[in-house]
Amino acid sequence: MARFAAATALVSSLASVFALAGTAFAQAPAAAKPQDRMVVDARELVYDNDKKTVSAVGDVQILYQGRTIEADKVTYDQASKRVIAVGNARITEANGTVITGERFNLTDDFRDGFIDSLRVVNPDRTRFTAPRAERTDGETFIFEKGIYTACEPCKDNPERPPLWQVRSARIIHKKAEQTIYYEDARLEFAGVPLAYIPYMSGPDSTVKRKSGFLSPKFLNTGPLGYGVGLPYFLNLAPNYDLTVTPTYLSRQGLLGQVEWRHRLMNGSYTIRASGIFQQEKEAFLAAPLGAGDDEFRGSIQTNGKFFINPRWTFGWNAAMSTDRWFYKNYRILNEAVSSTTYLQESISTAYLNGQTATGWFDMRGYYFQPLTSTDWQKQQPVVLPVIDYNKRIHKPSFLGGEITLNANVTHLTREAAAFSQLPRQTNYLISGTTTTGVGYSLYDGCAVYQKNTCLVRGLAGNVARATAELSWRRNVIDSIGQVWTPYASVRADIFSVNPNTTSYANANVRTIVDTSDEVFGRAMPAIGLMYRYPFVAKTSWGTHIIEPVAQIVARPNETSSLRVANEDAQSLVFDANNLFEWSGKFSGYDRVEGGTRANVGALYTGRFGKDAFANLLLGQSYHLAGRNSFATGDLVNTGLNSGLETNTSDIVARAQVSPMTGLFFTGAARLNATTYEAQRIDAAATYATSVVTTSVGYGRYEPQPDLGIFRRREGLSLHGSVLVTPNWRLRAGVLFDLDKYKYDREVRISQFTTWAASPSTVTQPRYIDSRLLQTASTSFGINYTDECTVFDVSYSQSYADRQSGATKDTRTVMFRLELRTLGELSYSQNLDGSTVGDGVTSSR
Known part of the structure; x- marks a missing residue:
């Protein structure tokens, strides 16, 4: 009762001395607005008639116009009309901003005044501190010898400087402008000054878009020199803006963006x-x-x-x-x-x-x-248009199952035909011994098409095709759980081939394709059936599903494969993913699978405990009748060396295994059906937790000389990162080319070919055959991230591949520093490196 009486008395007294209409909680007129009412709570009230002051003492709390003032003692001076709050003084603004200090000296509406030992915490966790500050117009804060940071204070040692802070002679925060100005400022890291800035300004935390300068950009390269760019952002309207970035380069002048x-x-x-x-x-x-x-x-x-x-x-x-x-x-x-x-x-x-x-x-x-x-730009196609349409009808009343309509229209034009040279075998001696070997040379070029020597990657002129395919399939499950899927489709294609025979080495284009009939078509009906029978078994250590799968699809022979300019079906990778594809194994529309083919395999799925699982697939494809489309090469030999060109295909396999949460193994392989030698291997392992992430990848692909790939490709990649502390993470990666042939950089391929043909008359060149652990690229970096800072430094190196034309390794250092609310600074530097075909002189 005493506390309530004192609070009521203080309310009445403050109401009278403040002379604010409607501020007293008990005596406010009925028409007073709720936000204009004042609510005061304190332990006691002290009224001094001589000094004309009224004081609220003990756990004082005042609520007024959305603000809350808390202090050990609040005194109102009637003569100066000032409110003085001392002892654990604290103001909480309506937007959540918290202002604390040892002593507040405010006007009677709490809007303006002086604050000693100020500390401001904004809703976005940014902070201002100053030994003394002034607030004017209720909107502008002036911090004398102020400090700004977006970092949280150390919980164990609050007095320790934050990771970074801006210490300024004066910090002016104008809320009406939503801008913070810094005068005579320096940027400190861990209390150590690292950068001096005479004057800068930036938007406050309430701003989403505001005109002004952004973080500068720096670069340094040999042909450009040193450069600095200063972006300026123009907030022209809430829904459109303009950013202008002039960049001065010491060697090249002004770059405008x-x-x-x-x-x-x-x-x-x-x-x-x-x-x-x-x-x-x-x-x-x-x-x-x-x-x-x-x-x-x-x-x-x-x-x-x-x-x-x-x-x-x-x-x-x-x-x-x-x-x-x-x-x-x-x-x-x-x-x-x-x-x-x-x-x-x-x-x-x-x-x-x-x-x-x-x-x-x-x-x-x-x-x-x-x-x-x-x-060469003239060998690049202009493709316009490419139209794709797909429509599915589920459970049609007369058939059941699903009907699918697929349609595609493609038109492209190219000025010059694009050829590539098939590899040519070359005999040579190895390092002065009498041993002979066989190599491949691709450096004779293929400027003019020669049959059986050049692959046609793209035909000059105009090429168009329209395709429509209607298919139906339905799953039928019999009484013992067998799944039967009948399938039927019909596809029609219309081609228009109008080669350019007048320019850019295309005069012999008629030897490439038959142009006597520029418009021709083909039709491809198909019927098929798929059979699956899942067997389910439960054991004490898991649930297992074993499912044999068999599929047969019958089609007539493919027609016009040598007349078609294969533009969208050049990539063919036979693996477990397309083993049971109803539409065939070609990747695009220009080629279509013909003949009768059976695909068989077995699928295993297991679940072990709560998180572990395994999924395995093993299968093979058999050509049963008709002409094998994969044994007949087109203008780019698509289908050859694919593992499907024989009546009994290579064996394909796929595996996905996860023995525990965060650990995954994946793999895929294609094995020769006779020797079981691997023709293609893809494997990866990943392990990820909140502390450690690692990944290992391996790939090996055997030569495909009919496709212009004359050597084996094999690589191993290792990547990982570790969280050293809650904020620091290290990462590193390396890529090994395990089957990389390197020539000494001083030796030209033409010299090697000449010497191989006549070793007694030409000086023997050096030939380096080093297959094991040839490093293709390396990288490592360090990252620091906390609530206010992101700091990242990385180094990467790509080693020169002499056969692709590079003469130097490419080494790059990248740096990025992001200070929350202040901006981001990034910089990258090439260290005496060059990339393939970058157009830069060697004296860079």
């Missing part, structure tokens, strides 16, 4: 452009190996996606550059780039897509821009 982003009601799009007038063109190779002849170089990129309605979307991702080396030379990010060690290209596409629960439609076009010196 601009990015426009626009979000609409039904989608968004982005446009990026880059350009530079080069100052030192001699830093790059002259055409056709580089862009050293060009004064202006640049690129434009755009992507977008829009929803027409819930079922239909259209979009695009396109990029074009003045030359194929621009992105790499000037470190321009291109989201359309598809890059591997041996293939680098920019793929532009536009599409229209629609789908329902039972239907799917996709129409798109492609444009390919090669990004290396070894590729």
Whole structure:
């Protein structure tokens, strides 16, 4: 009762001296707004008539206009109209911001004043501290000798400096502008100053988008020199913005970059452009190996996606550059780039897509821009359009099962035919001994098509095809659990081949394909049956399902395989995944499987305990009648060396095993049906916990000389990371090329071929045959992550492959530092390396 009486008295007194209408809880007029009412709670009230002060003492808590003030003692001075709070003083704002200090000296509405030993904690866990601060207009904080950080204080030692902080002579936080200004600031790590910044500003935690400078970007390469870019972000509207990034390069001048982003009601799009007038063109190779002849170089990129309605979307991702080396030379990010060690290209596409629960439609076009010196733009196809349609009808009343309609239309054009040389055997002597061996040479070229010597990767001119396939299948389970699946389909194709015979070494194109009938067609009906009989067994250590599977599909012979310009079915990998494919084992539409074929196999599935499982498949394919499509090579010999070219195919197997949570083993293999030698092996093992992640991958593929692959490919990859502490993680990786032949960099292949033909007249070149543990690439890095900081340093090295044209290893160091709320700084540096076909002079 005493506490309640004192609180009531203080409310009444404060109400009168503050002279604020409706602030007293007990005496407020009925019309007072709830947010204008003041609620006061304290242990006692002290009124000093001489000093004209009113004090609330002991666990004081005042609620007013969304703010909460807490202190050991709160005193109101009637003469100065100031409120002074001392002893564990604390203000909690309506948005959750907490302000603490030793002493508050505020105006009577608590909006403005001075605070000693200030500490501010915002809802996003950012913090300000200062020995003294002032708040004006209820919106602006001025921190004298202020410190800002987004890091949590150490629980065991709160006085220890955080990982990073900004210490400034003055920090000004203007809430109305949503901006924080730092004057005479320095950035400290663990209390040690590392960077001095005379003046900087940035948005506060309430800002999602605000105009201003972003984190600078740094780069340093031989042909460019030292460079620094300072992006400026323009928040033009809530749904569109512009970022301008001028980058000064010490050797090449000013590189300009601009990015426009626009979000609409039904989608968004982005446009990026880059350009530079080069100052030192001699830093790059002259055409056709580089862009050293060009004064202006640049690129434009755009992507977008829009929803027409819930079922239909259209979009695009396109990029074009003045030359194929621009992105790499000037470190321009291109989201359309598809890059591997041996293939680098920019793929532009536009599409229209629609789908329902039972239907799917996709129409798109492609444009390919090669990004290396070894590729020729005129050999790249322009594909427009590619139309795919799929429709499924479940349980039709007259047949049951499922009816599927598949349709595809493809049209492409190419200026110059694309050939590749088949490997040619060459006899040679090994390192001065009398032993002879057999090697392969691919360096005679294939500029003009020669039958049985060149593969036609793409035909010049116009090629079009329309395909439609209607199929039906149904699962029938008999009384003893056997599953019978009858199947039937009919497919029709129409081709239009109009080769270009007038330019770019295509004059003998009539020796490649029969062009007497430019439009031709083919039809392929099929009937089939699949049989499965699962056997289930339960033991004390698990549940086991063994399921024998047999499938037979009968088709007439494939026609016109040598007349078809195979564009989309060049890749054929026979494995357990396509063993039982009803539509055949070719990857695209240009080829179709013919003849009668039986596919057999056995599937095992096991569950052990709560988490362990295993899945195994072993099978084989048999050609029973008709002409074997895989034994008849087309213009690129697809089907040969696939394991399907004989009547009894290679054996394929697949395994997935997980003995415990986090540990997985996967593997796939193709074995010769007679010798059981592995023709193709893919294997991987992964183990992942919150502390350790590891992975091992292995691949081995035997030569396929009919496809232009003259040597075995074998590799081993090792990757892993370990959490050293709750914040530090180490990672490393290495890729071994286990079957890599290297020539000494000073020896040309032509010299080797000449010497092999006449060893007595030419100086013997050095030939290095080192197959074991040839390192292809290595990488390692260290990462630190906590609630306020991400720090990452990595090093990677790709070792030069002499046969692909590289002469130097590529070594790269990458650095990234992200300070929460302040920004991100990243930097990468190539260390005296070069990549294949980068168009840079050797004096880089």
